[in-house]
């Protein structure tokens with residue numbers, strides 16, 4: 118009534134000015150809020166709660182609608198106490214939490230870069246934090262209840278698992294587009310592991326292509342990890358390589374087999390290092406970059422950054438692990454009566470690798486370096502068949518055992534649906550993934566190989 122009374126008595130000019138002022142205030146308030154919102158870290162729904170809507174909004178199993186929601190990203194060297202005291206939590210409370218919450222969560226374990234959400238009340242002395250939620254990972258969080266009674270508990274966000282299908286055609290020099298196509302790098306690592314015995318991933322060529330069916334986990338639409346890789350079709354050099362996951366009996370992880378039930382595993386890995394490139398092939402005559410002489414090179418050189426783990430390519434027993442002038446630090450392994458392998462120029466031999474020690478395929482025996490006669494970091498991989506050095510890439514090496522006969526019928530039946538799914542996926546040209554190695558420029562090639570490692574495999 119008072120308002121209308123005043124309005125009635127105001128002339129038109131003053132009214133216009135007042136309306137303009139009110140509009141400005143409203144716009145200013147709106148802008149301030151939006152600036153605050155844009156400066157906080159994501160989760161805009163949660164921010165809107167405190168200001169715009171009073172609809173119940175459940176996050177972390179808590180109705181956020183009665184709180185003012187504040188977000189924070191833990192800074193380097195920041196402690197829990199730093200965060201909480203800013204929100205008017207008494208130091209004695211923080212101290213109590215630090216002592217009592219240890220069994221559930223050690224307050225010293227907060228990591229820079231992780232998110233905190235503070236649910237606050239507004240008081241005359243500012244915002245007071247009533248609950249703090251610390252996100253330990255993309256799925257796991259810890260709730261610190263600071264109102265009424267103090268308590269701490271863990272929670273997990275709801276994870277949605279989806280079956281995904283991706284395909285790609287490998288082209289030259291466009292490997293950067295992997296990210297643009299949103300293919301998880303973790304998936305690529307898994308693909309490389311599954312085909313470690315059959316495909317040289319460092320030698321994939323233009324025109325090679327792949328299709329993959331796998332599970333991916335999402336929290337509110339954001340990918341939080343790769344689940345099981347169910348099936349892959351990799352076409353390399355015009356040849357199809359299938360891999361299907363199959364779980365014998367109650368094995369929760371399973372193993373991979375091809376479309377005929379052969380194991381993907383072979384006696385030897387294709388290479389002693391992951392994600393490298395061959396810088397020099399086995400050859401009976403090559404120009405040596407250090408000695409400047411033409412001489413046989415009876416090994417295969419894999420260039421990789423110093424410190425890259427070197428794996429034993431097959432099960433065996435260490436017969437030499439030492440330093441020699443030309444070999445540098447090296448390890449030699451006897452696999453059986455027929456085969457031996459040797460790995461040269463290591464920066465370091467792995468701990469516990471001594472003559473007589475038994476190793477399994479894939480065990481780390483040392484790290485890439487350039488000790489001995491070497492121009493740059495690489496591992497020179499040597500391969501003996503019946504005491505004669507041969508080119509491992511030219512050997513016809515046997516598969517390990519196929520799936521036992523009693524599982525075969527079940528396996529072949531079980532993969533039919535998945536194989537049909539794979540075959541129905543079309544190779545997408547726009548999912549272009551590739552790498553181009555400038556072989557005349559080792560530094561550039563190594564940089565690209567490293568990038569490639571980080572981005573794809």
Ligand SMILES: [Zn+2]
Pocket residue numbers: 397414416417418496497498
């Ligand atoms: Zn070599």
